[in-house]
Amino acid sequence: MERALLLSPRQSSRQTGGEWDRLYIGHEFCERLLPSDQEIESLVKDRSLPDKRSLVTPYVTQAGLERVQALVRRFVEKEPIFDEVIINDWGVFRAIREHGGRRVLGRLLVRQLRDPRLVDVDCGAQELPGLSISDDFIRVIRDVFGISRIEMDTTPAELAAVSKELHVSLYRPFTYVTTTRLCPIANLDGKPAGISLVADRCNFECVDHAYELRNELMGRTLYLYGNTIFYRNEEEGLPPLGPDRLVIQQLP
Amino acid sequence: MKILSAVNSVDEYQALADAGADELYCGIYHMGDVSHGNRALNRREGLSFCLNGEEEFAALNEKAQRDHRPVFVAINSFYSTEALNKVKRQIAALLPLSPHGFIVADIAVLRFIRQSGFAGKISISVGGTVFNAQAARFYQELTADRIILPRHLTLREMDTFADLGLELEVLVLEDRCLFIDGFCNFHHSLPGKSTNILHDNKFLARTIFPRLLAKLNYGSIRQTLPRWLGGKADRFRRVCAYHYKISSLGAAETKAEQIDKLQLALSDHTHVETCGLCRLAEFEERGIGYIKIANRGKLTSHKVQTIALARAAVTELMKRGAPEDFTACIREHYRRIYGHPCGRAHCYYPND
Numbered sequence: 001m002e003r004a005l006l007l008s009p010r011q012s013s014r015q016t017g018g019e020w021d022r023l024y025i026g027h028e029f030c031e032r033l034l035p036s037d038q039e040i041e042s043l044v045k046d047r048s049l050p051d052k053r054s055l056v057t058p059y060v061t062q063a064g065l066e067r068v069q070a071l072v073r074r075f076v077e078k079e080p081i082f083d084e085v086i087i088n089d090w091g092v093f094r095a096i097r098e099h100g101g102r103r104v105l106g107r108l109l110v111r112q113l114r115d116p117r118l119v120d121v122d123c124g125a126q127e128l129p130g131l132s133i134s135d136d137f138i139r140v141i142r143d144v145f146g147i148s149r150i151e152m153d154t155t156p157a158e159l160a161a162v163s164k165e166l167h168v169s170l171y172r173p174f175t176y177v178t179t180t181r182l183c184p185i186a187n188l189d190g191k192p193a194g195i196s197l198v199a200d201r202c203n204f205e206c207v208d209h210a211y212e213l214r215n216e217l218m219g220r221t222l223y224l225y226g227n228t229i230f231y232r233n234e235e236e237g238l239p240p241l242g243p244d245r246l247v248i249q250q251l252p
Numbered sequence: 253m254k255i256l257s258a259v260n261s262v263d264e265y266q267a268l269a270d271a272g273a274d275e276l277y278c279g280i281y282h283m284g285d286v287s288h289g290n291r292a293l294n295r296r297e298g299l300s301f302c303l304n305g306e307e308e309f310a311a312l313n314e315k316a317q318r319d320h321r322p323v324f325v326a327i328n329s330f331y332s333t334e335a336l337n338k339v340k341r342q343i344a345a346l347l348p349l350s351p352h353g354f355i356v357a358d359i360a361v362l363r364f365i366r367q368s369g370f371a372g373k374i375s376i377s378v379g380g381t382v383f384n385a386q387a388a389r390f391y392q393e394l395t396a397d398r399i400i401l402p403r404h405l406t407l408r409e410m411d412t413f414a415d416l417g418l419e420l421e422v423l424v425l426e427d428r429c430l431f432i433d434g435f436c437n438f439h440h441s442l443p444g445k446s447t448n449i450l451h452d453n454k455f456l457a458r459t460i461f462p463r464l465l466a467k468l469n470y471g472s473i474r475q476t477l478p479r480w481l482g483g484k485a486d487r488f489r490r491v492c493a494y495h496y497k498i499s500s501l502g503a504a505e506t507k508a509e510q511i512d513k514l515q516l517a518l519s520d521h522t523h524v525e526t527c528g529l530c531r532l533a534e535f536e537e538r539g540i541g542y543i544k545i546a547n548r549g550k551l552t553s554h555k556v557q558t559i560a561l562a563r564a565a566v567t568e569l570m571k572r573g574a575p576e577d578f579t580a581c582i583r584e585h586y587r588r589i590y591g592h593p594c595g596r597a598h599c600y601y602p603n604d
Binding site: 060061065089111118131132134137140185210211216224 | 363383486495518
């Protein structure tokens with residue numbers, strides 16, 4: 001199985017040791033954490049890191065989309081540092097189709113059942129946990145859109161069936177639950193000014209601040225990293241069949 | 253500018269029409285149908301939020317068509333193969349009844365509707381997560397006619413959608429959530445819970461539950477519940493407004509007041525009485541022609557009030573008076589309906 005390390009460049013100081021086949025650079029959830037050109041160049045120069053690389057892109061506003069397009073034009077089309085783009089926004093999917101590189105459907109566009117309470121609810125083994133993408137959806141993305149790889153973070157009963165149709169990457173050790181542009185961590189060090197969208201008040205507090213969230217109704221501990229809530233999924237283990245790539249997130 | 257309201261029973265149609273709703277949207281529910289943890293196939297469970305099968309839709313749509321009032325059917329979740337088969341059966345049953353349009357998020361559903369020969373309107377739900385013009389174009393190429401813009405966009409960010417040749421709709425009243433609908437995996441109601449009887453029993457679902465919800469959302473119980481129940485109050489809250497015990501993991505130390513601020517940010521921004529009506533002029537400038545009230549499951553009397561609030565705002569807009577007079581007028585209408593002044597925490601567009 002291919003092993004990929006997911007790095008957001010602002011976290012590049014974290015440990016990268018280990019045997020890696022591929023490097024994922026970027027961010028799935030926040031356009032403000034898209035890497036700069038200099039950050040990408042710096043990571044590319046690091047010979048200890050693998051030379052197969054995927055650019056990870058988030059859901060984006062128009063401004064974020066323009067940044068993604070610039071990165072793709074330079075680092076996928078002109079100086080091919082990345083051979084793949086991980087896509088979590090249908091606008092990005094459409095915008096970069098002329099620029100080369102494999103387009104991979106990121107986990108935000110692969111609708112799994114991820115409510116952390118579901119795994120503890122007795123509602124029939126055939127129901128949950130599961131996948132909210134249908135055979136029809138798989139046919140559309142594969143046959144109409146030309147996608148050959150999708151990304152997941154839980155292991156539904158249908159995984160073996162899905163992996164006959166598409167290549168599957170599996171994220172460990174975190175399943176994402178939900179995300180927001182009303183970032184709760186942005187401006188944490190500033191005055192209590194109420195809610196705000198990220199763009200106005202963010203000082204990248206998420207680089208140094210991360211939190212555990214506990215509520216007995218959840219059944220498991222949640223983790224808040226920046227604008228996104230996760231839970232740990234290692235106890236699901238690795239399925240014997242299905243994914244051919246493991247993506248390891250390094251979060252505090 | 254057109255006003256959209258939810259409708260969940262044929263009995264409330266006339267009241268909503270008289271209050272000034274230009275268009276209606278609904279979900280359809282089949283009792284006892286369990287599918288994939290999302291029983292109603294449209295993100296809201298039970299007869300509190302949905303019409304009772306295609307028969308009730310037929311009765312509603314007949315009235316609406318007589319009045320030339322469009323009705324959209326929400327099939328706006330994401331589906332497994334099993335659930336999609338149920339969706340397909342529902343669509344096949346609806347098409348002979350000539351719905352004006354469908355609200356969808358799953359592209360497999362969109363394609364099925366068109367492949368079935370439906371030539372009416374298709375709206376892309378907030379679940380379609382259209383944050384930029386290319387995403388709008390993506391759905392336009394799949395034959396969507398209208399985009400419902402996600403909640404978490406500033407007015408400036410909405411500039412990008414002008415001149416795309418698509419109808420544009422925004423949520424403007426009630427039920428702002430902290431999290432992005434199209435990417436959120438919290439279920440509003442879990443399968444297998446004892447609330448199933450609440451969803452299936454027409455009297456409980458349409459008489460008792462909305463009253464209970466009104467007390468929890470707008471009444472004094474909302475303030476007193478935490479005092480009575482302490483940590484157990486979350487059992488009566490939306491999952492996205494749960495309170496957490498928060499502890500720091502990161503490298504930087506977090507002060508106690510920052511933890512309090514974080515708690516507030518996580519639990520207190522899912523407000524029911526949120527409003528963006530002061531921004532109607534800016535919506536109009538950006539070619540947004542439809543404003544939606546997120547009032548599914550609310551009492552008919554409350555739906556009527558929210559429609560009346562939106563109608564008052566549209567009427568004031570048409571007078572083309574001074575902006576400050578317009579804002580003052582809307583805020584007074586808001587205060588009369590909700591019983592308190594609006595504030596930043598209730599604002600759909602706090603950054604603008």
